[in-house]
Amino acid sequence: MFILDGKVLQIDLPFTHGELQYPATWLRTSSPEEKEAIGIIEIAEKIRPDDRFYWVDAENNGVPKDIGSLQAQWTQQIDQTAYSMLQPTDWYVVRKMEANVAIPAEVSGLRSNVRAYANTAKASISNVTVVDDLISVVTTLNWPQS
Numbered sequence: 328m329f330i331l332d333g334k335v336l337q338i339d340l341p342f343t344h345g346e347l348q349y350p351a352t353w354l355r356t357s358s359p360e361e362k363e364a365i366g367i368i369e370i371a372e373k374i375r376p377d378d379r380f381y382w383v384d385a386e387n388n389g390v391p392k393d394i395g396s397l398q399a400q401w402t403q404q405i406d407q408t409a410y411s412m413l414q415p416t417d418w419y420v421v422r423k424m425e426a427n428v429a430i431p432a433e434v435s436g437l438r439s440n441v442r443a444y445a446n447t448a449k450a451s452i453s454n455v456t457v458v459d460d461l462i463s464v465v466t467t468l469n470w471p472q473s
Contacts, residue, residue: 380460452464
């Protein structure tokens with residue numbers, strides 16, 4: 328965010344300072360030295376914490392949610408994702424049980440990989456002790472595709 332004379336300047340909007348009119352592109356194209364020369368200060372905007380993991384107030388301050396509750400929620404999400412990935416191939420298992428027709432190796436392999444990955448992901452989730460570590464686990468999930 329850019330401030331000049333106590334006023335916030337909007338990116339991509341022209342502004343006037345003194346008797347000079349600055350074009351809409353000036354804030355994007357000018358150097359920090361050029362901005363400083365006319366009195367513009369830049370204030371880093373506070374990034375809103377991820378509200379899946381933090382209670383966030385109006386000032387974008389975040390308080391971590393309860394780690395136990397988050398672990399339960401994300402473990403349930405892992406189970407749901409695994410279910411969704413396995414469900415389209417469930418008919419192979421039913422066919423095997425009812426008609427003794429073999430499950431194709433690639434289908435069987437995928438199903439095994441999905442179950443193994445889900446177990447590994449849930450173990451990783453249960454091993455974290457702080458929210459930032461949980462964020463790292465759940466934002467780097469890479470489910471098997473085949």
